[in-house]
Amino acid sequence: MDRDDLTALILRAKRRAGLSWDQIAARIGKSAVWTHSAATGMNAFPKDSAEAFVALLGLPESAIPLLVESPLKVWTQAVPTDPCIYRFYEVVGVYGPTLKALINEEFGNGIMSEIDFSMHVEREANPRGDRVKVTMSGKYLEYANW
Amino acid sequence: MDRDDLTALILRAKRRAGLSWDQIAARIGKSAVWTHSAATGMNAFPKDSAEAFVALLGLPESAIPLLVESPLKVWTQAVPTDPCIYRFYEVVGVYGPTLKALINEEFGNGIMSEIDFSMHVEREANPRGDRVKVTMSGKYLEYANW
Amino acid sequence: MDRDDLTALILRAKRRAGLSWDQIAARIGKSAVWTHSAATGMNAFPKDSAEAFVALLGLPESAIPLLVESPLKVWTQAVPTDPCIYRFYEVVGVYGPTLKALINEEFGNGIMSEIDFSMHVEREANPRGDRVKVTMSGKYLEYANW
Amino acid sequence: MDRDDLTALILRAKRRAGLSWDQIAARIGKSAVWTHSAATGMNAFPKDSAEAFVALLGLPESAIPLLVESPLKVWTQAVPTDPCIYRFYEVVGVYGPTLKALINEEFGNGIMSEIDFSMHVEREANPRGDRVKVTMSGKYLEYANW
Amino acid sequence: MDRDDLTALILRAKRRAGLSWDQIAARIGKSAVWTHSAATGMNAFPKDSAEAFVALLGLPESAIPLLVESPLKVWTQAVPTDPCIYRFYEVVGVYGPTLKALINEEFGNGIMSEIDFSMHVEREANPRGDRVKVTMSGKYLEYANW
Amino acid sequence: MDRDDLTALILRAKRRAGLSWDQIAARIGKSAVWTHSAATGMNAFPKDSAEAFVALLGLPESAIPLLVESPLKVWTQAVPTDPCIYRFYEVVGVYGPTLKALINEEFGNGIMSEIDFSMHVEREANPRGDRVKVTMSGKYLEYANW
Amino acid sequence: MDRDDLTALILRAKRRAGLSWDQIAARIGKSAVWTHSAATGMNAFPKDSAEAFVALLGLPESAIPLLVESPLKVWTQAVPTDPCIYRFYEVVGVYGPTLKALINEEFGNGIMSEIDFSMHVEREANPRGDRVKVTMSGKYLEYANW
Amino acid sequence: MDRDDLTALILRAKRRAGLSWDQIAARIGKSAVWTHSAATGMNAFPKDSAEAFVALLGLPESAIPLLVESPLKVWTQAVPTDPCIYRFYEVVGVYGPTLKALINEEFGNGIMSEIDFSMHVEREANPRGDRVKVTMSGKYLEYANW
Amino acid sequence: MDRDDLTALILRAKRRAGLSWDQIAARIGKSAVWTHSAATGMNAFPKDSAEAFVALLGLPESAIPLLVESPLKVWTQAVPTDPCIYRFYEVVGVYGPTLKALINEEFGNGIMSEIDFSMHVEREANPRGDRVKVTMSGKYLEYANW
Amino acid sequence: MDRDDLTALILRAKRRAGLSWDQIAARIGKSAVWTHSAATGMNAFPKDSAEAFVALLGLPESAIPLLVESPLKVWTQAVPTDPCIYRFYEVVGVYGPTLKALINEEFGNGIMSEIDFSMHVEREANPRGDRVKVTMSGKYLEYANW
Structure with a gap:
């Protein structure tokens, strides 16, 4: 197996x-x-x-x-084709530089960790149609200088 | 200009x-x-x-x-190299199928809209190091059948 | 199975x-x-x-x-090779910016949905040779601003 | 110029x-x-x-x-990133094999021409939100055998 | 089977x-x-x-x-590696713009059909070494304007 | 210059x-x-x-x-997008293995030269629509064994 | 500037x-x-x-x-061609799975940080030819589970 | 086997x-x-x-x-997706030109060998969180001129 | 078989x-x-x-x-990863334009045949470490003009 | 400059x-x-x-x-298109595994250096057409084990 x-x-x-x-x-x-x-x-x-x-x-x-076991994390589609997954890829393409600019402005010279990280998916009720709410929380990591 | x-x-x-x-x-x-x-x-x-x-x-x-004007949204790096942006790409690679599975289970046969969509970046105070909190909200769109 | x-x-x-x-x-x-x-x-x-x-x-x-079940929609050829399918890819390459310009001019800052979407293929009789008629209808989605 | x-x-x-x-x-x-x-x-x-x-x-x-002059038709993004254009690319990815199957079943062993071809974009009024209607018409071309 | x-x-x-x-x-x-x-x-x-x-x-x-059955025509090497096939790919790379220019000049704004198309391979005797002769014939298709 | x-x-x-x-x-x-x-x-x-x-x-x-001067022959589109040129690329994709098989059967273990090579484009009159005729002639080159 | x-x-x-x-x-x-x-x-x-x-x-x-300013870190060659840089890419290709296996075995389910990270290059004298010594030190980051 | x-x-x-x-x-x-x-x-x-x-x-x-036997060393992901391995790829992307500049300045016109090469992974105790220490040693190879 | x-x-x-x-x-x-x-x-x-x-x-x-039988010559790695093979790829990348310039200067407007071609690998004794000697010989082919 | x-x-x-x-x-x-x-x-x-x-x-x-200065060696075509250079790329594709096998058999577990390396291009007179002779000599480098 x-x-x-x-x-x-x-x-x-x-x-x-x-x-x-x-x-x-x-x-x-x-x-x-x-x-x-x-x-x-x-x-x-x-x-x-x-x-x-x-x-x-x-x-x-x-x-x-x-x-x-720590799995080897592999994905073979650099650009995912499934529409549901692609929309998140699109978010990164469109808003990636924005996320970087706002993290740098608010926190300093660093990034959001994808390792010390958690995420949740929830339903957000809305009279004009319910919404998908995704919340990510990652530890801020400051670049070292040495 | x-x-x-x-x-x-x-x-x-x-x-x-x-x-x-x-x-x-x-x-x-x-x-x-x-x-x-x-x-x-x-x-x-x-x-x-x-x-x-x-x-x-x-x-x-x-x-x-x-x-x-409606801008032509272009990004030339299918896989972004900047570490701050890459981590979000990595989130999509690792958790993309999970996002799909949970959206399908909770909402049905559809996706989260990236058009009727909003996103926020906030600081989350934490004694072990502050965290970057990213919240996305996109309208749930159900696939048509016809 | x-x-x-x-x-x-x-x-x-x-x-x-x-x-x-x-x-x-x-x-x-x-x-x-x-x-x-x-x-x-x-x-x-x-x-x-x-x-x-x-x-x-x-x-x-x-x-x-x-x-x-909601299927994982995967296609492995970013550019399809089959001539019948390629011609539609070619339509997107040649007319993609035109479709965008006309949708923006007519509807505003938004896109055609590929989720709330339907399509039909029909024969169009024509004395100089019958034609393939393809009709797409997708809900207009306006970009949010927030 | x-x-x-x-x-x-x-x-x-x-x-x-x-x-x-x-x-x-x-x-x-x-x-x-x-x-x-x-x-x-x-x-x-x-x-x-x-x-x-x-x-x-x-x-x-x-x-x-x-x-x-007959222009050299060039597009540099094999997969277009602009969301409005991408949705049409997605249509080809998801429905390409379907278009082929239905054209073959209705017309025979051939394709829709992208040269003897026309396309229109229209507004389709709809109480649940107006829709973008795209109509393509291309001459059916039968594969030769010789 | x-x-x-x-x-x-x-x-x-x-x-x-x-x-x-x-x-x-x-x-x-x-x-x-x-x-x-x-x-x-x-x-x-x-x-x-x-x-x-x-x-x-x-x-x-x-x-x-x-x-x-109308087969799905798939090739997986965008650039073929076999030397015998690659030479034809090379012909398209080197002479593609030339073929376009001469077709446009002679016929007008259109292309050679690859569907209403035939091809032959023959031996061409030559005292300095026999030659491979390849003849293609494709219907001229004029771009519509509408 | x-x-x-x-x-x-x-x-x-x-x-x-x-x-x-x-x-x-x-x-x-x-x-x-x-x-x-x-x-x-x-x-x-x-x-x-x-x-x-x-x-x-x-x-x-x-x-x-x-x-x-011997020019450096460069083309930057591995798959050409212009429809007139693409059709020739398509010929290589669809018929490449056939060209190889027939050259091997008729001539032996070798290829058609793209260097000792010539090509012509002509109009072929046809009541059902004139045709583009392309003729290639390349010296047959036999693989050495040593 | x-x-x-x-x-x-x-x-x-x-x-x-x-x-x-x-x-x-x-x-x-x-x-x-x-x-x-x-x-x-x-x-x-x-x-x-x-x-x-x-x-x-x-x-x-x-x-x-x-x-x-926090620079946008961009490299355009996914596989670097310069031989001096390529050798380090080769190290990652050949020894990447080994680095992962040993980090997992020694530290647990996590990775080496490239953000809280430092590196040094030194000369290592050696009678058979001096050597390049590269030392990396990155904080161990444990994957969260939540 | x-x-x-x-x-x-x-x-x-x-x-x-x-x-x-x-x-x-x-x-x-x-x-x-x-x-x-x-x-x-x-x-x-x-x-x-x-x-x-x-x-x-x-x-x-x-x-x-x-x-x-000397194995054929093959890796199929030009850019590795596993986060633990990707971080090393990122090191090469970000610091590759730096490694080249410092090797050239210290040693001359040459590179670090990846063949006459050794590497070690160690734990580096640290009160703010233990660190992964990676040490590489490769023979300096000077470019020939002839 | x-x-x-x-x-x-x-x-x-x-x-x-x-x-x-x-x-x-x-x-x-x-x-x-x-x-x-x-x-x-x-x-x-x-x-x-x-x-x-x-x-x-x-x-x-x-x-x-x-x-x-004339085999279909296929290689799937456009850039070979095995270090022993990669070094030859690197030779082509670094010295390709040089080979072209010297062949053109010495022979004229043509290339070295890879079909009427032979190659040998030998040991070259050397007090500072034996060397691999690779000798290629390919017929000079002159471009036709017609 | x-x-x-x-x-x-x-x-x-x-x-x-x-x-x-x-x-x-x-x-x-x-x-x-x-x-x-x-x-x-x-x-x-x-x-x-x-x-x-x-x-x-x-x-x-x-x-x-x-x-x-030690130049940054960059080539942007992973697969060179110029026919004169491509033929050398083809040699690596066709004969790469052969070069590896023979080097391993004759020398052991190692490679030919592309750094301690020299190459020459010569004319080889031949009654059936002169030939291009390319000679490479690279130091044999044995893989370390440690």
Whole structure:
């Protein structure tokens, strides 16, 4: 069983269990964003979360060492084609220089960490049509000079 | 004067005026993210905002028609190299499929709009080091079937 | 059975049934463009359409959950090589700036939605040789400013 | 004066004349799509249309030979970044194989011509928000076998 | 059996039959260029040619529907590496603008069709070394203006 | 004066002289294809042809050394976008493997030279629409083995 | 004066001053690696270092605000061609997975920071030929889970 | 058994043996960096090291000839996506010209060898958070002139 | 058995036979460079060499038709990553314009053939470290003009 | 004067002096390959060679510091289009794996240096047409293990 097999196994088990990512996340005490990304091989589980996750979905014990390993994060489309994902790529293309300018003006010579980082997706009710709200929080990292 | 000349002119005028993007945005009644992107040619100004902006920074009247035009949004680096911008690209690479999965699960078969969209950058105080908080809000758009 | 297996299964069933896409579409109350794209994994079926489609082509019940899932829309050729598809890519290359200019002039600062969108392909009789007529209709989306 | 200089000259003259592309097109007896594309160097003017166009916008006589030349059609972004143009690229990516399948089924083994081709952009009134309607018509071309 | 399996089957059958492409083409009343390209999935057979081809090479009846389908024409090397094919790519790179200039000068504002098109390869005897002669004939297509 | 300046100078002189490429070629005893490509920097003139060419178009003497130099042949679009040129690229993509197969079958293990090579473009009268006829002739080169 | 002009000015001033990067770095109390990168627009100077640098090289006062700005870090060659730089790219290609594996094994689920980062280049005397010694030190950053 | 099978076998054997790369390296008298890279097919083992490695991990004898072969070093991502590896790519992008300038200034007209090269990864204790220390040492190679 | 299977079979047979490429080449009366390239599918064997090669390595008779076929020469890395191969790519990048200039100066307006071509690799003894000597010889081909 | 200006100056001076690269090289005691590459900014001159070169061609003294600097070696075409240069790229594509295999078999686990490297181009008289002979000699470099 390699990591891709495990991902397929997880998706089947989730469907069988009839649980949403929100529900799974709540049961293991994590957020939905993190849980989905870790379940699909884009983050590593802490030992105890892996055990809770395996128990919840009835996965084999042998899944645990794979879940706790630091995965090699690979994406093969430099520009993603799926429209739902592309729109976020477009945000980076259009607003990337703006994000940089405002971070530099507010914080100084540094960046937002993508490692000490968290993200949430929520529904924002709106009479003219509900909205997707995405919140990112990353530690500000100041460039060293030496 | 083309759009690039105007952007350079704006950046010089801003430096001379000693105003931050937050301050400029407040004066014209807009957010800092939108103001920076419109000022640098990635969004179009409504007529009245353009007039307020031109007055505030002492720009020539001839800047107004350029500011209200729908700009051609071009970026030449499919993968941005600047570390501050790259980290956001990395977010899309790592979490893109997760964003899609959670939007589909919560909202249905659709996407977050990048057009009916707003974004904010804030400082999040934190004893272990302040954090950059980025909030996006885009209208949920459901795929048609016909 | 994954989505690619299902597509192959559908194409075989269609050939066996001797039905055209127009006929299949008519039977499930949809258009031919939408039906083909949903059948080949580029759109998601509403539950009832999936059931009608499965019944019509004699597909297994297990196809239904796959048909209603929001598919990951992937194309691997940034520039399509097939001549029939390339010509449409060429239209975008040659007329893209024109479409933008006319949409901006007529509607304002916005775009045509590709999500709240429909398309039709028809035969246009012509004494000098029949023509392919393609009609697209997408909701006009105005850029927010905030 | 090369072709790019001429395009810039035309855009300035158009702004000064206060005419829309629809109005210019009507005056020279052509459509707006064709007129914009020919004016910006993506199509060649017939001699008489060039003369009418030059007279209408008060351009120098020397513009005529440039307008009637077959332009070299170049675009440098294989994947266009401007959101308004990208959505049309996305249509080709998502629906390209569908267009091919339906053309083959309806017409036979051939393609839609992008040369013997016309296109129109219109407003489609709609209570839930007006829509952009794009109509393409291209001669069906059958593959030879020999 | 998919199209690639069929191509492999055809190449084995041809080797067993000891026939050249010229001989096969003659037997089914077509040219060698067209026959090879159709046999290897780059063109579609008319029904009767498919039947003659299948009979000649002793292929299974089930090959016929695959041979008459309009194939998706895909090549994965934008720049071909094989030296024999690359030289033709080089011809297009070096002489492309020349071909355009001479077609425009002789015919007007249009192109050579690659659909209503035929090609032949012949030996040209020459005392200083025989030559490869390639002849292309494509219908001249005039750009519409509308 | 560099090579690009010279090309621009030549095109202006040609327009002023009111000569077609066919006429220029005839006057210097060469073909139109070769003459255009050499005039635009894709081939080198022999000394005497350069002198005849310079005399015919009234170019400065200093053009001669530039015309006889072996030019660096550069094209920047791996896939040409101009529709007239793209169709020839498409021919190579669709028929490249066929050209290779037929050359190998007829001549042996070798290729067509693109250096000891000539090409002609002609009009082919046809009641259903005239055709562009392109003829290439390249020396057959056999791979060495050693 | 933009950032590129300033870099050219700095290199000329350095040549005139006859100082090495080591010497300049020592005078402003920084390392040679950092000083070179900041001087050539790949890092931002703290205010006091900028003043010392400007004084040392006799640059105009107007250079200071440019030196303290957070530069947009752009490189246009995804794969660098210069052999001296390419060898470091090669190190990343060959040893990248090894660096990841050893960091994960020693530190846990995280990465080396390229922001809280320093680097030094030294000569390592060796009887068989001196060696280039490069030392990098980056803060270990642990992936969050949330 | 090909090289990829062997790598998978080695990783399983390592997990079973419960040894770290540091421990394995110590047992065969090599460094951890080199041992990992050679074990995963990015370097070749000397005969005796291969034998010690095979004995230590209980691999089949048939692994030895594969371990001592000079591997074809292939990486398919010109820009690596994994964040841990990308940060090193970023170092090369940001500091590549700096490394070149300092090597040239200190050593002369040459480069650091990536062949006569060694590298080490260590933990650097630090009260503000431990650091990853990477040390590279490559022979200085002077360009020949001849 | 396809060409890749045959290559694997040849490499196993060579290992079993304990012969170097030099020895194999000598036995079939060819050079090592040519023999290796033909054996690994980058050149075609003449009939008699194929028979000698098959006999020498104890390959099945069915290998002969595959060995004499003109192979499709494909490489998928436009820029090779293996350091040993990359260095030759680097030679072309650094010295390509030099090779062109010297060939043009010495021979005229033409190129070195890569078809009527041979190459040898030899050891060059040298007290400061032995050297790899590579000798290429290709027929000079003069550009035609016509 | 930057490096590109200097190259243009050198080429003009060479033309004026009526000297070949062979003659220039002989006068400064170097080879033609090295002299051309150094003169065009792909290698650095030793001080004395720069002085001799400047004197020979009557260049300004200010050229000397530019000639002795280690140039940044940049080529922008990953795959060169000029046919004369492409053929060498093709050699690397076709014979790269062969060069690696033979170097490994003859020398061991290492590569040919492109730094401690020399190359010569010569005419090889041949009754069937003269040949271009290219000789490369690079120091064999053995991979370290540590």
